[in-house]
Amino acid sequence: MMATGNLWRRGLFSAASLMIMAASGALATAGTAQAADSEIVVARAMDLNSLDPARAYCDTCQIYLSAVYDTLLTLAPDNKTIVPDLATSWEVSPDVTTFTFHLNPAATFSDGTPVTATDVQWSMERLKNIKGGAAYLMDSLKSIDIKDPHTLVVTTKTPNSEFLGILSATYVGIINSKLAMAHGANDDDNASTTDTADTWFLSHSAGSGAFTLQSYKADDALRLKRNAGYWGKKAQVSGVIIKQTADAVTQAQMLQSGAADIAMQIDPDTAKTIHDPNIVFQTVPSYNYVYAAFSPIAKGSPVPLTHDVREAIALAIDYKGAIDFTVGGAGNLQPSAIPNGFPGTADLPAPVTDVAKAKALLAKAGYPNGFKIGLEFPAMDVYGIDISLLAQKLQQDLAKINVSLTLKPETFNVWVGDIDKPGVPFTIGFFAPDYFGSAQYAQYFGMMAGMPWGTRAGVGTTPGLDGAAELVAFNKALAAGPSAQEAAYQAIGLQMIADKIILPIVSPDLVLAYAKDIGGMRYSACCNLPLAEIVKH
Incomplete structure (x- = not known):
């Protein structure tokens, strides 16, 4: 049954009508009907690039x-x-x-x-x-x-x-x-x-799922309605509105006012400022992370992004400080592009900060006085992280080795196009798992021919990036049983660390923020937020 506090918060009933309904027993009936037939509103910064299953990737x-x-x-x-x-x-x-x-x-x-x-x-x-x-x-x-x-x-x-x-x-x-x-x-x-x-x-769906597409308006809202003829267990709510909401503060305000039932990108610091008995905050570990990355073959870099240069920049980053700065410490160091907890990640060496060594590597590379370079990134909140704030933190860190970052915020759609065409020398990205398994990270981030980041890094042409070791380990992992997979993916993780193309910076805990009358909330490694399981009481 929906709590009367939540009905009041949404402005659905006046104080007088609540008294009358409570006296007549109508409140229970209204609450039950609302739970079965109401829509829920999810506030999040939408990064949609398509609604076509074969083209969508976000x-x-x-x-x-x-x-x-x-x-x-x-x-x-x-x-x-x-x-x-x-x-x-x-x-x-x-x-x-x-x-x-x-x-x-x-x-x-x-x-x-x-x-x-x-x-x-x-x-x-x-x-x-x-x-x-x-x-x-x-x-x-x-x-x-x-x-x-x-x-x-x-x-x-x-x-x-x-x-x-x-x-x-x-x-x-x-x-x-x-x-x-x-x-x-x-x-x-x-x-x-x-x-x-x-x-x-963009205006039709063709699936067999618990919901169907009702409408989509870019930079506004994605609306779903319950599939009344669903062959499996029917959705518990009549519809879902995913409302474009750019930042964590606005998402929190929507949750507090009742304009949203779920807020998906509230950071831990913002959560700590909210004291509302009608809002639930649940912090869970996630496999999501935000990373910096190099494309040595991309045009526009003022200096060759050699291994020494890449390692110098990696050593200059204050990883623990970045976690404190972006998510108030509610996150973890991540050694490689394979997320913590996935096969092959046990005992990998954590990233370190060493400004003195970074300066020495830059001098060795021929840049004792540093250089200027652009940092392009999507200006959005992901997993409770404001990427623009993280970019500012990297700017401060690299200034200590005289590498001056010019920040270049872009919309998600512009950024996702730029990293391939024409390519971006230095960028910030983010990744959530497509399923539970380490092969996806070897394929997407590994320095192997034909793989997305291998292509962006110039495998086969960039010195030191031939992809041979990772390819051998990758094929071994795909043909192996669980114990042998662990060793093979660990070898890939160690090589990823050595390559210094992908630099994981923050693996944040996930804050699930939702109204007290919402049930069924959980984080899924394949599906992010399983909407069909959500219940409104």
Whole structure:
């Protein structure tokens, strides 16, 4: 039942009407109806780049896609265990290259049509061929053989011990292929240039999830409504509004006023200033982090970003101070681009600060008096971190070694385009897991040919970055059992540290902030915030 304090906070009832309703027993009825039929409002800085599962790649994308598009498999609340979603069962060959899935025959898309093996095949091949940010998840895909409408066999090019985890990623959401193809989508080899459905997906959805898309207005709001015909357990609220809210302070104000039920990016310092019995703050560890990164081949750097220069900058950063400055100490040092708690991260050496050594390395590189360089970053709050504040902290730190940073804040969409075209010499980025497994970090951040940050860093052309050691360890990990995986990913983590391309700075604890009448709040390593589990009492 909704607390009367919350009804008052929202201005839904006057004091007089509350007394009358309480006397007549109507308050209980109103509370029950409100819980079943009300929308919830989520305040967050939206970083949406697309609503198309094959093109979307962002944190808000994870929340949207997991609500609207079911996946073959998903993650249990422990954030590690793979459990059924569209697939009720599966078998894996001993050599970890053949995966057989059996679909739930009751599963239907929101328009009532059955989810079939053909839709699964089409969705996975389209993700691969669109070549968007999450296409790397299908890098190992070789073939898909449909046995019957509810059975398919997926074969990978090489052993892939993380393939089941990959299928829990929201970007591998299964699309109603016939509906999408009717509006310009295709899974052809040249889909990256011939698929024209991106605009259609901005106002329509084609999933089998607990919600459907109601509307989306950029820089305003993303609205979802409950899928009344959902084949699984129906959502507990009638709809969700994700409201664009740029900063933590405004999100907190919305939560206090009742304009929002959930605020997703409140930092620990802001949380400490709020004393409201109707608001719950829950701090949990997360796998999210914010990092600085170099692209040595990008144009515009005033000096060559050699290993000595990169290491000097890494040594000048005050990592503990950055955690204190951005999240009030509510975070952890992270050694490598593989987040704490993932396979291979035990006992990795923590980053250190050594200004004297940094100056010596700069002198050795030929820059005893330092230099000026730009730092481009998305001007937004993520995981309770104001990236602009973090940029200022880096500016202060690097000034100690006479490296002068020119801060270049951009919108998320401009920044995400710039880091690839034309490339950004020095930047700040952020990453949340797509699923539980370390392969995604080796693929996205590893110095291997064809991988996103390997490409940006110039693997094969930048001295010292040949990718050979990481590739050997990566292939070993994908073919190995759990204990051997741990050793292989640790080797990758150590090489990432040595490469000095990705510099993790803050791994913040996550503050879940929500109204007291909200239940079912949890952090998910695949889905960020599982909207279908949220309850309004």
